[in-house]
Structure formats: C-alpha cells, structure tokens
Amino acid sequence: MNFFQDKGFQIVDFNQSADIYVINTCTVTQEADRKSKQMIRKAVRQNKKSKIIVTGCYAQSDYEDLQKIEGINLIAGNGEKNSILQQLEKINRHDTVIRVNPAKYLKKYDSNLKNRSSSLRARAWLKIQDGCNRFCAYCKVPYVRGPARSRPVKDVLEEVSDLSSNGVKEVVLMGINLGTYGRDIDKGEVNLAKLISLISNFKGIKRIRLSSIELIDIDAELLDTFKRCSKFCHHLHIPLQSGDDKILNLMNRPYDTSFFYQKISLIKETIPDIAITTDIMVGFPNEDNNSFSKTINFVRKICFAKIHVFQYSNRKECLADLLPNKVDNRIKKERSKMLQRLSKELSYDFQNKFLNSTAKILVEDEIKDKEGRIYSRGVTDNYIKVIIPDFVGKKGEIVNVKLNQISSNYVVSSVQISR
Ligand code: SF4
Numbered sequence: 001m002n003f004f005q006d007k008g009f010q011i012v013d014f015n016q017s018a019d020i021y022v023i024n025t026c027t028v029t030q031e032a033d034r035k036s037k038q039m040i041r042k043a044v045r046q047n048k049k050s051k052i053i054v055t056g057c058y059a060q061s062d063y064e065d066l067q068k069i070e071g072i073n074l075i076a077g078n079g080e081k082n083s084i085l086q087q088l089e090k091i092n093r094h095d096t097v098i099r100v101n102p103a104k105y106l107k108k109y110d111s112n113l114k115n116r117s118s119s120l121r122a123r124a125w126l127k128i129q130d131g132c133n134r135f136c137a138y139c140k141v142p143y144v145r146g147p148a149r150s151r152p153v154k155d156v157l158e159e160v161s162d163l164s165s166n167g168v169k170e171v172v173l174m175g176i177n178l179g180t181y182g183r184d185i186d187k188g189e190v191n192l193a194k195l196i197s198l199i200s201n202f203k204g205i206k207r208i209r210l211s212s213i214e215l216i217d218i219d220a221e222l223l224d225t226f227k228r229c230s231k232f233c234h235h236l237h238i239p240l241q242s243g244d245d246k247i248l249n250l251m252n253r254p255y256d257t258s259f260f261y262q263k264i265s266l267i268k269e270t271i272p273d274i275a276i277t278t279d280i281m282v283g284f285p286n287e288d289n290n291s292f293s294k295t296i297n298f299v300r301k302i303c304f305a306k307i308h309v310f311q312y313s314n315r316k317e318c319l320a321d322l323l324p325n326k327v328d329n330r331i332k333k334e335r336s337k338m339l340q341r342l343s344k345e346l347s348y349d350f351q352n353k354f355l356n357s358t359a360k361i362l363v364e365d366e367i368k369d370k371e372g373r374i375y376s377r378g379v380t381d382n383y384i385k386v387i388i389p390d391f392v393g394k395k396g397e398i399v400n401v402k403l404n405q406i407s408s409n410y411v412v413s414s415v416q417i418s419r
Pocket residue numbers: 132133134135136139140141142176177214
C-alpha cells in the first residue's frame with residue numbers, strides 16, 4: 001500500500017516479523033475465506049506484539065466471523081482502506097475496531113491504489129474500474145465490492161504516464177467488469193474503446209492488454225479498436241462458466257451458448273491469431289452429467305487457449321445458495337480435474353499452431369536451469385509464454401524470435417533471430 005510507504009513505513013516480506021500486518025482478503029470462494037483466516041492466524045503467531053489489520057472483501061462481508069479470531073486490531077471494509085493509517089494511530093494493541101459500511105454506498109472509484117515505481121516490471125497491472133452491477137447467481141462480488149465505478153480518465157492517464165517513465169512497456173487494464181468502463185462518469189464520453197486509444201498514444205507503452213472482459217460488453221466499436229490498435233494484445237479472457245444453457249440460465253449469465261459461439265466466431269474472424277481464454281465453474285447446483293458433457297463439448301468447439309477452472313461453493317448472500325440439487329464435492333473435484341486436463345490439451349494445440357512462425361516477445365526477466373544455462377523469459381502478445389535459451393535480453397525489450405518447440409517447463413522455447 002503506497003500510503004504506508006509514503007509515511008516512511010518499510011514493507012517487509014509477509015514471512016518476516018513485522019510491527020504491522022495488513023491482510024487484504026478475498027471471499028470469492030469458501031477456499032478463499034479459509035486462506036484469508038489462515039494468513040491472519042499466521043500473522044498473529046509471527047509477532048504477538050504486532051498490530052493486525054484485516055481489510056478487503058472477506059472483511060467487508062464476514063466481519064462478525066473475523067471478530068472471533070483473537071489478535072485482530074482493525075477490520076476495515078472496502079470503503080475504509082484509505083483511513084487505515086488514521087485508524088491505526090488511535091487503536092491500542094488489545095482493541096478490535098470494526099470499520100465496515102455496506103458496499104452499496106461505494107459510489108465513486110477509490111484511487112488510492114497505485115503501482116509503486118521501484119517494484120515495477122516490464123508489464124504492470126493498471127486498475128481502472130471496480131464493482132459490478134450484474135449479480136450472477138453464484139457471485140458475492142457485487143455485495144462486497146459495490147456498484148460498478150470507473151476510475152477518472154485523467155487519473156488513469158497520469159498513472160500510465162508514470163508507468164511509461166519508469167520503463168513499463170505493457171499495461172494490463174484490470175477491473176471487476178472492465179467492459180463497463182466509463183458508463184458511470186463524464187456522461188459515458190470515454191468508454192473502454194476510447195480509453196485504449198488514449199493509452200496507445202503514449203510512445204513508451206508498447207502493449208495494452210485486458211485482464212478479463214464479459215462477452216456482452218464487446219460491441220462493434222470495441223472489436224474495431226481491438227483490430228485497429230497496433231498496441232492491443234491479441235488475447236482476451238472471456239468467462240464462459242458453463243457450456244449448458246440450463247446452467248447458464250440458472251447462473252443468471254446474460255447469454256446462451258449459441259450467442260457465445262457466434263460472437264467468439266466473429267472475434268476470431270476479425271483477429272485470427274487471437275488467444276481466447278476462459279473461466280469455467282464446475283459443480284453449480286443442478287449440473288448433472290449431461291450438463292457437464294455439454295460443457296466439455298462446447299469448450300472443445302470453441303477451442304479456448306486456456307481454461308481457469310473453479311469449483312462452485314455456497315455463498316450465503318447469493319441466489320444459488322437457495323437452489324436444490326447441490327453437487328457432491330467428490331464430483332466437483334473429478335470434473336475440475338477433467339477440465340484441467342482438457343485445458344492442457346487445448347493450450348498445447350493453440351501453441352502448436354504457431355510453431356515455426358516468428359513472434360515478438362516482451363522480455364520480462366531471466367532464469368537459469370539446473371546446469372546454469374540462462375534463458376530470457378517473456379510472452380507473445382497472444383500470451384504464449386516463451387523462453388529464449390542463451391540470451392539475456394533487457395527487461396522490457398521487445399525481440400523477434402522463432403517459436404521452435406513446446407517444452408514441458410516453459411511452454412515454448414525459441415531462438416532469437418533479430419532485435
Ligand atoms: S459479472 Fe462477474 S463480478 Fe459481476 S456478478 Fe457476474 S461473475 Fe460476479
């Protein structure tokens with residue numbers, strides 16, 4: 001958190017003993033809740049004299065549960081992150097103070113989180129949006145992050161300028177619902193398409209990537225921007241969640257498989273080398289063998305370049321919690337494994353299409369193997385992870401390579417042919 005550093009605090013590794021621990025929690029699944037609690041307990045054990053602050057989505061939604069954990073001094077909701085330092089000064093080590101307001105009152109984007117230039121890599125994450133208005137039946141996000149809010153354009157461009165001056169070459173735009181960017185500010189004058197064009201004007205920035213986008217937010221203007229903007233990375237992460245229309249409907253997702261297929265086909269026609277990756281949720285209530293088979297078949301039909309697989313977990317705020325026919329945990333695990341295997345197969349097929357072709361790689365860092373051989377490491381714009389043997393590139397350098405083979409550790413090994 002920048003404001004701690006600005007006040008002279010030194011940031012240390014979480015495993016070290018510290019005076020203050022800040023645990024920024026997630027609550028997207030039950031597993032995330034469990035891990036959040038595990039981290040808090042670890043911090044309490046590491047230094048019994050430290051002050052412990054818990055913030056983020058789990059603090060926002062389950063502060064009553066957190067109160068039961070001994071040793072927490074401040075539980076700060078998502079709207080209270082800015083005031084953590086002021087609160088901290090007032091709190092005694094034996095207090096537990098709760099500062100949580102309902103997320104629905106979060107009306108404006110909170111610009112307090114920025115990249116720290118000293119820790120920047122060739123690629124930087126740039127948050128431009130928060131919150132969501134959609135209420136998918138399984139998702140807690142709208143309850144804990146509040147309504148969709150866009151970061152002011154000026155603020156975004158100032159940070160892009162900072163990043164560019166600090167050597168960042170690729171920005172990854174991130175948010176909860178990126179496609180809704182701009183709708184809530186300045187009468188919707190600058191939407192995501194326009195923001196991408198504005199960012200592309202920065203000479204130092206060579207690549208612009210999106211972290212994730214909902215399919216229904218990709219309209220003709222945005223698709224045209226993807227095609228025309230030479231800096232736009234040919235990679236879209238578009239959550240599908242299920243390949244069965246019955247399940248999509250129960251999930252309250254705003255499309256069916258026919259719409260999804262048609263739109264993805266259009267994107268692929270427009271940008272033929274694009275990598276489309278996705279999220280699939282397994283074990284949503286009422287997902288029977290037939291539903292899951294439909295998902296497998298649909299995933300194969302789309303040929304995603306990679307799949308992130310999630311297992312459904314009950315969230316008490318969400319509509320899906322009320323649905324009958326919950327799926328057994330063992331079945332969820334089996335389905336998850338099957339999809340992970342399929343993801344590997346599809347990733348291989350996607351990379352295989354580009355073997356023996358040339359590509360531009362943004363060099364991010366270098367690694368050594370057991371024998372001491374050096375490799376530069378980077379990614380193509382369509383997110384194929386590449387290592388270049390016996391080559392030490394500069395961080396942020398873009399090099400032309402020939403994609404030679406798919407290796408087990410790193411996806412594709414390659415040989416540099418020119419800078
Ligand atoms: S669109 Fe995404 S963040 Fe919003 S409710 Fe649905 S899954 Fe959650």
